[in-house]
Amino acid sequence: MTNYHGQWLKLSPVAIIYFAVQFVKDVGNNLIYLLPAILVGYNQFSENGLVIISGLSALLLFVAISALLKFYFYQYRLTDGRVQIHSGVFQKNHIDLPFERIQNVRFEQPIFYRPTNHICMLLDTAGSSKLEAKIIALPKGVAESLKQEILSHKTEQVSNAENEQPEAEHEQILNSRSVQDLIIHGLASNRIWIVLGALAPFFNSLSEKFIAGIENLGVDVDALMASSQYAFWQYVLFFLSIAFIVIAFMALISVLGSVITFYDFKLTRSNDRYIRRNGFFTRHEVVMKLSRLQMIVYQQNWLDRVLQRVNLKFEQLGASLDRQSAGTSGGKIMVPSVTQGEANDLAADAWPENKLSAINYHPVSKxxxxxxxxxxxxxxxxxxxxxxxxxxxxxxxxxxxxxxxxxxxxxxxxxRWGYAIDDNFIYLRKGLIGVNYRCFPIHKVQQTKLSQSWFMRRFKLCSVKLVLACGGQTLPFIKRTTGEKYIDTCLYQVEALRKSWM
Structure with a gap:
């Protein structure tokens, strides 16, 4: 690793594939805006195969040229205690990131990187709402060495400040998820309705193709609907069967999404760091320092409650910011579909004094x-x-x-609304059909706000908002004396304990 210090380095050629795939993903993310143009073009040229083939060839050529140019203009350098990155074709981007500003190191390994054993390294900072730096294609050994160098640099800083020796690294497995657990998570999650929502603009065309497919099998749908030889209950059974098939298909998609996202999930701990690894096509690795943990969340929808499962979330800095994405968020670590006992064990490992599983909640005003x-x-x-x-x-x-x-x-x-407090933590409960339980240390509160409407003042009520580094939490319609007590407790602990929130 030290042999490369101070030199401007180029990426491995495998990064060309990464840039091409990223371009396709960006187009896919903006597909909703391109749909009108695609539909108009398809209607005009659907019968002209040569035009379609020529258009697709031109698009592929454009993707290839774009990926080659991005690869050519990308270079990085590792100097003493800094990462420098130059990138961009027309709009140049220069990043100079000192190690001490780096708060989170993440790895991604897309499936096309595995034959060459390359990795994407993602570097986050506390002062930015977006990803700070990304080195596209590092050899895995180099990436691991750089990660250790960054973490060792920060550990040495803390140890020197406290006159302590850094501890030896040793990973302990805290939790892993089997395929059965991921199937349960897929069935219980909301991906089914997300898929249905995404398909909503295409329902008309899909229904027409579905009917055409049935008619191709020799079934005359119009005659079937116009016929009086079938009883009403037979029609009901027919449509219920179709609905069941559609829902089963969507559930299958949801399960596949869950398995692909969280495949081979492992949560480990090394000293004061939690490490999450998961993913089938793209392997993700997220490292989170315990000091960055802001809030623990137990999340259950109605089916999770029936199956007695919990989605456990470790919310850290910037959890509500742009850097997070579903399932692979850099802002949080989620352990999918754990049992209640496993959730309590993980919460106790992070914060031994928390009473999230046993606290009694006070109701908000009716x-x-x-x-x-x-x-x-x-x-x-x-x-x-x-x-x-x-x-x-x-x-x-x-x-x-x-x-x-x-x-x-x-x-x-x-x-569902409820709240509680003890000597160290504040607890919230809320939900509708499902329920969420939240727990955060009092000294992590960064800002407080007490508000009253005219309606609240009449009944001596208020709403309190407590702002953490991962976002704001609201206690609505509580007694004003209780709200003032919570705010006073938060401000006192922040001032008296002077603990770091990160």
Whole structure:
């Protein structure tokens, strides 16, 4: 590693594939904006195969040239205690990142890097809302050496400040997830509805192709629907069967997504660092110092509660910022579908004094439900009256039904709200059909805010917002004396203990 210090280095040629794939991903992320042009082009040239082939060839050529240029203009240098990166074709980007600013080191290994054993190194800092630096294609040995050099540099700084010797590195496995666990996570997660939402613009064309496919099998759909030889329950059974097949297919996609994302999941601990490794096509490695941990979250939707599973999240610095992405976020470490006992063990490993599994929560004021119910009432009931006056009886009934459902959800959400405090931590509970439990140290609070509306002042209530490095947490409709006590406790501990929040 030291042989390369001070020299400007080029990437391995395998990085060309990375740049090409990244270009395709960027286009895919903006596909929604390109759909009108794609549909117009397809309608005009669908019968001209030569034009389509020529267009695809030109696109592939453009992707290849773009990847080659990005590869050619990318170079990096490792000097004493710094990483420097020059990149960009038309817009030049120069990054000079001192080791002491680096707060998080992550590895990614796409599937096309595995034959050559190369790795992407991602470097995060606490002072930026986006990824600070990314070295695209490092040999794995070089990447591991650089990672150890960065971590050793920071450890030496802390040890010198405290006159201590750095501890030897030793990894201990805390948790791993089997394929069965990942299947449960896929079934219980919301990926099914995400997929359905993404397919919504294509429902018409998909239904037409589905009907055409059935007719190709010799089934006359129009005659079937117009026929009176079938009983009503047979039609109901037919459509329920189709719905079951569609939902089963979507569930399969969700399970596949879960397995691909979290495949071979392992959470280990080395001294004061947690290390998460997972991924089938792209291997991800995230390193998080315990001091950067801001909040522990137990997340359960309704199916998780039925299956008695918990999604455990370690929220760290910048967890709500742009650098996170689903499943592979740099802002948090998520352990999918653990049992309640496993979740409690992991939380106790990080913060032994927390009482997340045993604390008793205080309810928020019932006037939260009253206020929200009144808002729903004045929005929907007058609307139903107007609709009924103009002869839209069905819409009027639908509006009243919506009000009843809204009231039920408002009451359910109010009953989920809860809060508690002990000598070291603040605890929150909230949700709707599912439930989330949150726990964070009092000394991690960076900002407090107490607010009152006219409605709250009448009943001596308030809402308190506590801002952490991972985002703000709100306690709504609590007694004003309680809110002032929470704020005073937070400010006192921050001032008296003077512990670092990172």
């Amino acid at each position: 006037r939260l439900a009253v206020r929200n119910t009144l808002i729903a009432f004045w929005l929907l009931i007058p609307l139903s009256g107007v609709l009924a006056y103009f002869g839209n009886g069905e819409l009027a009934v639908a509006s009243i039904t919506l009000f009843i459902l809204s009231t039920a959800f408002i009451i359910l959400s109010w009953k």
